[in-house]
Amino acid sequence: MEDSHQHDHHHHPDDTHDHPPSSSPPTTGTCCKCGGPTTFAPPMPTPIFSPPPTYRPIRAPAIPPDPNSTRAIILSPVPQPQKVPILPPPYDFHTPTKRIHSPDDIRRFHDSFSGKNFLGFVVALSESIRGRKISDQCHESPTILAVLSILETLTLFADETPPVPQSARYGNVAYRTWHEKMSNSAESLILKLLPENLRPATVELVPYFADSFGNASRIDYGTGHETNFAAWLYCLARLGVVGEEDYPALVARVFVKYLDLMRKLQLLYCLEPAGSHGVWGLDDYHFLPFIFGSSQLIDHKYMKPKSIHNEDILENFSKEYLYLACIAFVKKVKKGVFAEHSPMLDDISGVPNWNKVNGGLLKMYKAEVLEKVPIMQHFLFGSIIKWE
Incomplete structure (x- = not known):
C-alpha cells in the first residue's frame, strides 16, 4: 500500500494538478483549489493549511491543524491489518475503567498489544470491504443477524420516543429517554450473542456498547463514541463470537x-457534535465510514476522489x-459552498487515487x-481490551 496522505496534492512540490492537456500553447492560469498556477507545480505553502477565505464558523472557533502534527501524520507509516487472537480462558472479566489521562498514557496504550491490535482490526475491516459494494453478497452468520436485530430494536426505541418541543436548537432532551431505554436493555440484548461460558463478559461488553451511541448528559455524539462501537465489535472478535469470515458483513x-x-x-x-473541529474536521460526527468507504472504491474504474463533486x-x-x-449526508445537513464548510473533504477530493485516500485516512484516524x-x-480498559 502506498504511504501517502490525503493532502498530498497540496504539499508535494513534484505533484501536478490534474488539468486536461491542451493543444494550444501553455498559459498560466490559477487553480481553483489552491490558487497555484496550473502549468507548473504550486509552490510549497508556508502554513500547510490556509484558512478558507470567507467561511466563519457559527459555533466554536475553528482551529487550523498544527502544521507540525500534519507533517508528522504524512510521514508516518500506513497502519497495517492484524489478526485478532481469541482470548484464552481462564477469563477474568471485570468492570472496565478509564486509564488515559495524559499523552504519556496515550503512548503507553499505542505501544501495548491491545492498542496495536485494535487499530489492526480496524484496518482489517477496511481491507475486508475493499472493492466491494454494500449490496454485494457476504457471509451473514447467526451472530451478525443477532447484532442487526439489536440495532433494529434501538431504531424502534427512537420511533417510540419522539423529540419534545423546545426552544434550544441542539440537544433535544427526549434523547435522554431513548438513551435510558438503550442502557436498560443493553445487557439482555448482548446476552443473546453469547454462549453460556461467555455470559460473564457482559460486564465488559455493556459499557462499550452503551458508550457507542452518544452521551446522555451532554446530548452529543462524536468520533469517540463511534470508536466505542468499533471497540465493542473488536471485543466480540476477541471472544471468538465473530470471525474473519464475518468482517465484510460487519462493515456492509x-x-x-x-x-x-x-x-x-x-x-x-x-x-451536538462532540468535540467537533468545526470547519477543520473531516465530519462533525463520523470518521470510520470514510475509511471503509474509501477502501470500497479502491481501483474503481470510473469513480475517482474528485467524483464527490458530481x-x-x-x-x-x-x-x-x-x-x-x-458526502451526500454532509451536503444535505450543511448549506453553502462545499469547499468552505468542508475544506478537509474538498482537499481529499484532489488526491489522485483511493488507495492514497484510504492510507491517509487510516493514519489520520490513528x-x-x-x-x-x-x-x-473516556475510553475503557478491562480484560478484553487491556491497558498494557
Whole structure:
C-alpha cells in the first residue's frame, strides 16, 4: 500500500494538478483549489493549511491543524491489518475503567498489544470491504443477524420516543429517554450473542456498547463514541463470537445499520457534535465510514476522489458506497459552498487515487482520534481490551 496522505496534492512540490492537456500553447492560469498556477507545480505553502477565505464558523472557533502534527501524520507509516487472537480462558472479566489521562498514557496504550491490535482490526475491516459494494453478497452468520436485530430494536426505541418541543436548537432532551431505554436493555440484548461460558463478559461488553451511541448528559455524539462501537465489535472478535469470515458483513451490514441509526438520532434529537473541529474536521460526527468507504472504491474504474463533486454520482451510488453516502449526508445537513464548510473533504477530493485516500485516512484516524487525550480519556480498559 502506498504511504501517502490525503493532502498530498497540496504539499508535494513534484505533484501536478490534474488539468486536461491542451493543444494550444501553455498559459498560466490559477487553480481553483489552491490558487497555484496550473502549468507548473504550486509552490510549497508556508502554513500547510490556509484558512478558507470567507467561511466563519457559527459555533466554536475553528482551529487550523498544527502544521507540525500534519507533517508528522504524512510521514508516518500506513497502519497495517492484524489478526485478532481469541482470548484464552481462564477469563477474568471485570468492570472496565478509564486509564488515559495524559499523552504519556496515550503512548503507553499505542505501544501495548491491545492498542496495536485494535487499530489492526480496524484496518482489517477496511481491507475486508475493499472493492466491494454494500449490496454485494457476504457471509451473514447467526451472530451478525443477532447484532442487526439489536440495532433494529434501538431504531424502534427512537420511533417510540419522539423529540419534545423546545426552544434550544441542539440537544433535544427526549434523547435522554431513548438513551435510558438503550442502557436498560443493553445487557439482555448482548446476552443473546453469547454462549453460556461467555455470559460473564457482559460486564465488559455493556459499557462499550452503551458508550457507542452518544452521551446522555451532554446530548452529543462524536468520533469517540463511534470508536466505542468499533471497540465493542473488536471485543466480540476477541471472544471468538465473530470471525474473519464475518468482517465484510460487519462493515456492509452491521456498520451500515449503525450509521443509519446514528444519523436518525442526530437528526431526530439534534445531537451536538462532540468535540467537533468545526470547519477543520473531516465530519462533525463520523470518521470510520470514510475509511471503509474509501477502501470500497479502491481501483474503481470510473469513480475517482474528485467524483464527490458530481451530483449524479452521489445520487446514484451513495447507497452502494459509504464514502459517497457520507458526502451526500454532509451536503444535505450543511448549506453553502462545499469547499468552505468542508475544506478537509474538498482537499481529499484532489488526491489522485483511493488507495492514497484510504492510507491517509487510516493514519489520520490513528493521530486525530486514537492519539487524542480529549477523546481517549473516556475510553475503557478491562480484560478484553487491556491497558498494557
